[in-house]
Amino acid sequence: MDADRLEAVRWRNRALTLFDRVTVPVAVCDVHGAVLLANPAMAAECGTTPGRLRGRDVLELFRPREATQVERIAEALRLRHRSRYQVAVRWAAPGGGQRYGELTADPVSDTVEDTPALLVMLRVLGGREPGGRGPAGRAPARVAPVEARILALLAGGATTARAARETGLTADGVTYHLRRLSARWGAANRTELVARAYALGVLAPGVWPPAPAGAE
Numbered sequence: 001m002d003a004d005r006l007e008a009v010r011w012r013n014r015a016l017t018l019f020d021r022v023t024v025p026v027a028v029c030d031v032h033g034a035v036l037l038a039n040p041a042m043a044a045e046c047g048t049t050p051g052r053l054r055g056r057d058v059l060e061l062f063r064p065r066e067a068t069q070v071e072r073i074a075e076a077l078r079l080r081h082r083s084r085y086q087v088a089v090r091w092a093a094p095g096g097g098q099r100y101g102e103l104t105a106d107p108v109s110d111t112v113e114d115t116p117a118l119l120v121m122l123r124v125l126g127g128r129e130p131g132g133r134g135p136a137g138r139a140p141a142r143v144a145p146v147e148a149r150i151l152a153l154l155a156g157g158a159t160t161a162r163a164a165r166e167t168g169l170t171a172d173g174v175t176y177h178l179r180r181l182s183a184r185w186g187a188a189n190r191t192e193l194v195a196r197a198y199a200l201g202v203l204a205p206g207v208w209p210p211a212p213a214g215a216e
Contacts, residue, residue: 025124030117031107033059035061038053038054045099059089065100066088085106089102094200100126102123105119143181144177147177149166151210152211153167
């Protein structure tokens with residue numbers, strides 16, 4: 001591999017790492033709206049993991065409140081207009097009830113002639129009660145403070161060893177809490193565990209570094 005290609009791969013890997021750590025729900029879709037890539041924050045809004053969103057239609061996950069908006073955007077994309085498009089949407093919260101917000105789609109491609117992909121960002125506008133309560137008025141899932149701290153560290157990319165140092169536990173102690181939470185929530189891996197923590201209101205949305213909900 002030549003130096004230019006190696007550098008390109010390095011920057012791609014850095015971009016993917018940043019993409020995963022951004023707390024704003026973001027996805028990359030093809031021009032028809034099929035999800036190609038989603039970050040954990042986007043997956044958390046659907047109560048699942050990023051891998052399970054791949055291939056799903058973003059407008060089935062987040063239903064437009066006005067069908068005419070989508071028709072206008074589809075026509076503009078066919079004409080290769082490269083504006084920013086916004087769609088008011090609503091969706092079912094993982095814990096029940098309804099959420100609403102706005103999807104913003106930016107066409108992106110290497111050249112003007114290429115068929116663009118869509119960089120899609122979700123802005124959550126409502127559906128949770130004030131004061132940190134969960135979807136449709138439900139309280140966040142109850143976890144021990146140390147478990148919430150471990151989940152926040154995990155969401156920020158911490159290893160088991162680092163989480164142990166930050167919480168004063170042993171590595172085995174951290175693993176014990178993670179296994180306990182995984183069994184309780186039916187999470188298959190740590191990525192899904194973090195997604196469920198956001199979906200259940202255990203971790204505060206829209207903040208970096210990640211923090212337990214209600215933390216000062």
